[in-house]
Amino acid sequence: MIMDKDLVSIQESRVLMENAASAQKELALFSQEKLDAIVEAMVGSVSKQVESLAKLSFEETGYGRWQDKVQKNLFVTQQVLTHLRSLKCVGVISKDEEQRTLDIGIPFGVLVGLSPVTSPVSTTIYKALIAIKSGNSIVFSPHPHATKCIKAALDCMIEAAEKSGLPNGSLSYMDTVTKEGTKELLNHPDTALILLSGVPGMAELGRRSGKPVIYSGTGNGPAFIERSADVRQAVQDIVSSKVFDNGISPSAEHSIIVDECIEPQVRSLMQEQGAYFMTEEESCALAELLFSETGKHRLGMVGVSAKQLAKRANFSVPDSVRLLVAERKYVTKDDPYSKELLAPVLAYYVEDDWMHACEKCIELLLHVRNAHTLTIHSNDEEVISLFALRKPVGRLLVNTPASFGGIGLTTNLTPSMSLANRTYGLGMTADNISPSNLTYIRKVGYGVRQVDNFLFKQESKPQCEESSTDSVQKVIQEALRAIQNS
Numbered sequence: 353m354i355m356d357k358d359l360v361s362i363q364e365s366r367v368l369m370e371n372a373a374s375a376q377k378e379l380a381l382f383s384q385e386k387l388d389a390i391v392e393a394m395v396g397s398v399s400k401q402v403e404s405l406a407k408l409s410f411e412e413t414g415y416g417r418w419q420d421k422v423q424k425n426l427f428v429t430q431q432v433l434t435h436l437r438s439l440k441c442v443g444v445i446s447k448d449e450e451q452r453t454l455d456i457g458i459p460f461g462v463l464v465g466l467s468p469v470t471s472p473v474s475t476t477i478y479k480a481l482i483a484i485k486s487g488n489s490i491v492f493s494p495h496p497h498a499t500k501c502i503k504a505a506l507d508c509m510i511e512a513a514e515k516s517g518l519p520n521g522s523l524s525y526m527d528t529v530t531k532e533g534t535k536e537l538l539n540h541p542d543t544a545l546i547l548l549s550g551v552p553g554m555a556e557l558g559r560r561s562g563k564p565v566i567y568s569g570t571g572n573g574p575a576f577i578e579r580s581a582d583v584r585q586a587v588q589d590i591v592s593s594k595v596f597d598n599g600i601s602p603s604a605e606h607s608i609i610v611d612e613c614i615e616p617q618v619r620s621l622m623q624e625q626g627a628y629f630m631t632e633e634e635s636c637a638l639a640e641l642l643f644s645e646t647g648k649h650r651l652g653m654v655g656v657s658a659k660q661l662a663k664r665a666n667f668s669v670p671d672s673v674r675l676l677v678a679e680r681k682y683v684t685k686d687d688p689y690s691k692e693l694l695a696p697v698l699a700y701y702v703e704d705d706w707m708h709a710c711e712k713c714i715e716l717l718l719h720v721r722n723a724h725t726l727t728i729h730s731n732d733e734e735v736i737s738l739f740a741l742r743k744p745v746g747r748l749l750v751n752t753p754a755s756f757g758g759i760g761l762t763t764n765l766t767p768s769m770s771l772a773n774r775t776y777g778l779g780m781t782a783d784n785i786s787p788s789n790l791t792y793i794r795k796v797g798y799g800v801r802q803v804d805n806f807l808f809k810q811e812s813k814p815q816c817e818e819s820s821t822d823s824v825q826k827v828i829q830e831a832l833r834a835i836q837n838s
Contacts, residue, residue: 361533364526365491365540371521372462372489373542378519379487380459384442390516391436391485397512398477398505399429405473409501413469415655416597424474424597424769427759432478432767435760441486441787452798457791459487460564461544464537468550468569470600470655470694471769472498473505475549478769480509480523486787488544492525493534495551503527538563545790549770550602564780566789568602568770571724572692573754574716575605576709576739578730579614581751586729587621590698593753595626595674598655599696602771603725603747603758606692607680607699607716609709615702626674628658629700630667635678637665639688642695647688654694661695683715690719706735710742717744724773724782727754746773746782760784 398405406421446455463483467476472495483490494502503525510523526533534554538546538561548558550569558565577586594605610618619629630638641664642653653661658676662669669676676697683690689699703709713726724746728739731751740748747765749757760767768784783789 357528358530358532361526361528361530362536364528365533365536368491368521368524368526369462369537369540369542372491372524375519375521376459376462376489379489379522380461382442382487384440386517387442387485387487388437390513390518391433391481393512393516394481394484394509395429395433398508401504401508402426402429405501405505408504409473409498412500413472413498413655414652415470416600417657420597421471421473424471425477427761427767428474428477428481428769431761432481432769435767436481436485436787439485439787441791445793452800454796456794456796457486458794459791461488462542463488463490463545463547463790464540464543465490465492465547466534466549466551466554467492467495467498467502469495469497470550470570471597471602472502475769476502476505477509479547479549480506482770482785482787482790483547484513484518484523486790488790489522490524490547491537493537494525494529496529499529547770547785566770566772566780566785568724568772568785570600570602570604570692570694571773572606572690572716572719573603573725573727573745574607574609574713575727575754576609576706576713576729577611577614577618578706578709578728578732578735579611580731580735581614581729582731583614583617583729584621586751587618587625589729589751589753590727591622591625591627591675593755594698595658595696596753596755598657600655600694601755601759602769603749604755605698605727607689607701608677609701609703609712611706611709612702612704622675622677626672627677627698628662628669628673628675629677629679632679634662634665634667635689637667638662638676638678638697641665642693642697643688643691647691649692649694656695658696661697683712683719685719690716706730706732710739713739713743724771725749725754725758727752727757747771747784758784 402425403422406418406425409421410418442457444454445457465479506525513523535557538557543563546558546563546565548565548567575590590605644650658673677700678689679700680689701712703712726743726745727749729751730736736750752762756762758771766784766786770785772781772783772785
């Protein structure tokens with residue numbers, strides 16, 4: 353018997369959502385302490401498998417480096433967990449004795465989670481943790497090209513969570529994944545919020561659902577090296593960031609804009625760090641390899657090492673090369689290097705001064721309808737301030753590797769594996785997503801004043817003196833009466 357996978361997936365979605373909604377009624381009554389104990393159990397279980405899950409992710413997707421994926425998984429199970437422990441998301445989260453007000457955190461309800469193929473395990477773990485931390489049920493639709501590793505991570509956490517008291521159905525996933533089934537999840541009446549990470553093909557469906565959407569993914573984030581920067585450190589930061597996991601981290605740099613007066617130094621230092629400046633012919637060959645005629649990334653070309661890319665594009669590079677650089681002058685819709693480069697590849701622009709660099713950054717950011725991260729390497733606070741005020745971007749990073757600064761590893765931004773943006777005109781925030789984004793605040797205010805003391809009284813208007821017009825009318829009327837009586 354041949355089964356219709358779409359119908360099976362749709363039915364499965366409905367059952368999962370019904371179970372999640374039923375579980376949510378119980379979960380919504382859990383105290384923060386009880387939720388925290390469940391989160392600790394989830395992390396305790398999955399942290400034992402960070403390496404095996406990283407390897408499984410690489411084997412299934414072929415993207416990035418498994419060693420770097422281990423680091424992402426450790427970041428979520430260590431630094432993120434430390435941050436989560438300090439948060440209070442449900443119940444009374446703040447109290448002002450003087451003003452007599454309370455803030456009470458209320459879970460949104462049933463969430464739908466979509467994870468990216470680029471960082472499937474770490475992102476899935478993170479979404480599961482912040483959903484339960486904030487008292488929300490969540491149903492995942494695994495990425496079709498990363499189902500094994502996503503399901504393995506979730507199975508591990510579900511077992512530990514339910515042993516610790518999580519209601520059955522609070523954390524679940526689709527087993528038969530199809531677009532129609534996922535669409536059913538997005539449009540289901542019980543769906544309260546959609547967490548959509550790095551799946552641009554589903555962005556329009558998310559928007560059409562009419563549900564609140566938090567969209568997170570990648571952009572084509574520029575990095576500007578301004579003349580006052582510590583140039584050696586800036587170059588080291590950018591190269592180490594872009595080669596991490598072969599260039600697929602959500603906030604990684606995709607282009608460099610260099611102040612002209614320091615360009616020779618930047619070029620030399622980049623070459624020292626393993627960057628290879630391609631000829632125009634080599635750049636064109638690589639672009640055809642990375643992108644199809646429709647402008648989309650070719651399958652199997654995302655997260656591939658620089659040496660492999662060069663070999664596939666039929667040019668050779670030294671063994672020391674870790675990064676490929678394409679020199680560009682203009683940002684155009686037809687130039688592939690103006691797009692997201694999900695590989696250890698950078699576009700390279702040179703500008704006369706910071707003002708021209710400023711305009712170039714804006715062009716790049718607007719090219720993909722507002723990328724979510726911009727980096728500036730500078731010691732001129734005035735320039736930094738002007739960049740922060742003018743750029744159409746979700747987060748500005750200063751003097752830090754973007755891959756690590758964006759997620760909060762080398763900055764004090766919220767530690768997160770879901771970096772929201774407005775790239776596709778979607779989404780309700782540009783934050784580093786945390787459990788605080790998954791609750792709403794109920795405001796409580798005690799009466800502190802008696803209304804009688806504050807009733808507004810209408811001021812009586814002084815009677816106006818008789819106008820000259822009224823006087824004339826009165827004289828005319830009296831004259832008419834006298835004529836009639838004569």
